[in-house]
C-alpha cells in the first residue's frame with residue numbers, strides 16, 4: 587500500500603461528496619467522538635442536532651476536529667479538518683447561514699432522522715440546533731495498492 591497526500595482541491599471534493607463525518611470535541615482533557623450527518627459549503631461543515639453532550643461540550647470548547655473518508659477499491663481516502671464550532675440561532679445575524687445549512691442538509695434524503703425526532707411539519711422545528719464548523723485547516727490522505 588502507498589500513502590499519498592491529497593491536494594486541497596481533492597480534500598474539498600471529498601468533503602462535498604460526504605454525508606457522514608466523525609466529529610471530535612473535547613472537554614477537560616476528555617475527547618468525545620460521534621458520527622454526524624454533514625453538508626459542506628464555502629469552507630464550512632453544516633450539521634444539526636438536538637441538545638446533548640456534544641453541543642454542551644462544543645459550547646464550552648469550540649475547537650473541534652472532523653474526519654470523513656471512504657474505502658476506494660482496495661485502498662481508501664480520508665480527510666481530517668480542524669475547525670471552530672459556531673451555532674446558527676434563528677435570529678438576525680445568523681438567519682441566512684442557518685437557512686443555508688437547512689437548505690444544504692435538506693437536499694439529502696432523510697437527513698434529519700439521525701439527529702432528531704421525526705418532524706410532523708415541513709417547517710424547521712425551533713428546538714433544533716443548526717451549527718457550522720468553520721474550517722481552519724485540513725489534510726487529506728489516500729492509500730492505493732502498490
Ligand SMILES: Cc1cc2nc3c(=O)[nH]c(=O)nc-3n(C[C@H](O)[C@H](O)[C@H](O)COP(=O)(O)OP(=O)(O)OC[C@H]3O[C@@H](n4cnc5c(N)ncnc54)[C@H](O)[C@@H]3O)c2cc1C
Pocket residue numbers: 606620621622623624633634635636637638639640641697700701702
Ligand atoms: C450515520 C449517523 C448519522 C448521524 N447524524 C446525526 C446528526 O446529523 N445529528 C445528530 O445530532 N446526531 C446524529 N447522529 C447520532 C449521533 O451520533 C449521536 O448519537 C447523537 O447526536 C447524540 O449525541 P449527544 O452527544 O447529544 O449524546 P447524548 O444524547 O447527550 O448522550 C451522551 C451519551 O451517549 C453516548 N452516545 C451518544 N451518541 C452515541 C453513539 N452514536 N454511539 C454510541 N454512544 C453514543 C455518549 O458516549 C454519552 O455517554 C448520527 C448517527 C449516525 C450513526
